[in-house]
Amino acid sequence: MNNQVRTPAQLHREQVQRDALKIGIDEAYISVLVDTFYDRVRRHPVLGPIFADAIGSEWDPHLAKMKQFWSSVARNTGQYSGKPVPAHQKLTRVQQYHFALWLDLFRQTLADTAPTAQAADYFMERAERIARSLQMAMFDRPGQLADC
Numbered sequence: 001m002n003n004q005v006r007t008p009a010q011l012h013r014e015q016v017q018r019d020a021l022k023i024g025i026d027e028a029y030i031s032v033l034v035d036t037f038y039d040r041v042r043r044h045p046v047l048g049p050i051f052a053d054a055i056g057s058e059w060d061p062h063l064a065k066m067k068q069f070w071s072s073v074a075r076n077t078g079q080y081s082g083k084p085v086p087a088h089q090k091l092t093r094v095q096q097y098h099f100a101l102w103l104d105l106f107r108q109t110l111a112d113t114a115p116t117a118q119a120a121d122y123f124m125e126r127a128e129r130i131a132r133s134l135q136m137a138m139f140d141r142p143g144q145l146a147d148c
């Protein structure tokens, strides 16, 4: 039995996780999403070489980090504590149109793997928001999604 008093932050976190679970989002799906997406990224003719340059053979730590990232974003687990902006600012080969390619591939991966349509929308909304802020930091403009 767990009689500990939960803080507002813990209660919020539990609520986020319950809501995510209702539309099929759990750690097992996050793992499938990340593995499938980066498998496609590695084989992508334009994105693949950019990642190969930056990551080399260190894919296992990158995949583990990306699972923590999406667990934090989608389930509010607090597993990820990195800094995406400087990590992307050092990628001098990345151009703004690459973000559109990244988002298309992510959208297609969700269409092929997501447990529900709501789960696909949930991840896509967050990916688009983060992509916009990365583009603001890297190029001083939010890219093709500036209409909202």
Ligand code: HEM
Pocket (backbone or CB within 6 Å): 047, 050, 051, 054, 055, 065, 066, 069, 081, 082, 083, 084, 087, 088, 091, 094, 098, 099, 100, 102, 126, 127, 128, 130, 131, 134
């Ligand atoms: C053009 C699109 C993108 C490219 C080419 C790209 C490429 C990369 C590469 C090569 C790394 C590894 C950097 C390193 O370890 O040295 C990385 C890290 C990362 N990316 Fe992206 N990325 C893109 C878009 C995105 C988007 C849209 C998101 C989020 C929705 C994202 C989230 C992350 C995160 C969380 C990391 C880990 C940062 C850290 O080290 O803590 N990326 N990305």
